[in-house]
């Protein structure tokens with residue numbers, strides 16, 4: 001059974017007394033530890049760590065990483081503006097890897113944003129507007145790895161890249177607009193197998209050989225994070241050591257010293273967050289069936305179990321010594337607002353062994369720092385967005401986002417009836 005990882009019972013009592021539950025809570029200490037892990041990634045000729053800010057875009061997390069010299073990968077022009085305007089991040093530290101090119105995007109280039117083209121069309125449009133400049137291209141290496149197809153960037157199910165077979169077209173456009181491809185970018189999807197990650201790192205160097213101006217290789221993020229007890233996180237030193245050797249060998253062969261970039265999202269923030277809520281109700285479907293805990297935490301705050309069948313540790317915080325198996329569900333009027341999908345089968349629910357619970361007990365869902373606050377079924381069933389709290393290194397608690405007011409939900413509606 002899971003136990004509390006970074007929150008103490010005293011902190012939970014303080015949170016319960018001072019906040020409307022549920023709330024997101026983050027650990028500054030763990031955020032910094034994870035950042036240091038990434039900054040220590042082995043490299044042969046220099047390293048830049050970018051934070052994939054879509055994982056969690058709270059201004060404090062952006063600023064904390066910025067102070068540690070971690071740069072940004074943004075997934076939309078809106079994320080770029082958010083990083084610049086809300087977190088005051090230098091545009092030169094921001095790379096944009098986006099699915100769409102909108103009208104807001106092009107003025108950003110003048111500020112020094114690094115553009116990472118993800119399609120032939122994007123490359124051509126960029127070339128028309130910014131000839132004689134440098135950029136990178138995101139290449140699909142034709143290999144993949146996944147724990148769920150829903151986060152994979154598998155080459156034939158994913159539209160995120162320029163397929164490697166289209167390299168000739170890239171060269172044509174590059175020539176036409178006198179562009180300089182200075183970086184090759186490859187990200188194979190979240191939670192990837194470290195073995196495949198290493199293979200793709202090696203393979204990326206074969207693309208570099210086809211682009212003489214490339215000085216940087218960005219190998220993306222996707223490092224596996226251990227959320228449940230039986231999961232094993234990617235060992236950054238292990239995969240990094242092989243990448244370092246590959247870069248050294250590439251130098252010996254070609255005389256080219258390549259700068260390395262990595263851009264984790266999950267690895268930096270997943271294990272630094274928890275959601276603290278409470279048990280609203282307990283029901284059962286008869287003795288031979290399930291006992292359900294109805295929590296106040298669900299799809300409006302954490303979508304991963306519903307979307308991917310993702311597993312998160314769940315702890316009923318009380319002094320019980322007895323245990324019971326429960327299916328844990330969220331507060332929405334939606335059958336699949338669940339926190340305990342079956343491992344490996346997101347179409348099934350699976351009871352979890354927890355402390356025997358009572359209505360109003362505290363319930364904590366852990367390792368929710370990544371893709372929870374930033375990716376939820378916001379306002380579904382009209383639940384307001386919940387508050388975010390940071391546990392500082394001195395153990396004090398500070399609010400880093402106020403809970404949304406109910407009226408915020410409809411403030412932009414225009415009543416015409």
Ligand SMILES: Cc1ncc(COP(=O)(O)O)c(C=O)c1O
Pocket residue numbers: 052055073097187189190191220221222223263264265266267370
């Ligand atoms: C381009 C890009 N870089 C980095 C990431 C971060 O991935 P992860 O959170 O698995 O490290 C993603 C997310 O899928 C991505 O699309």
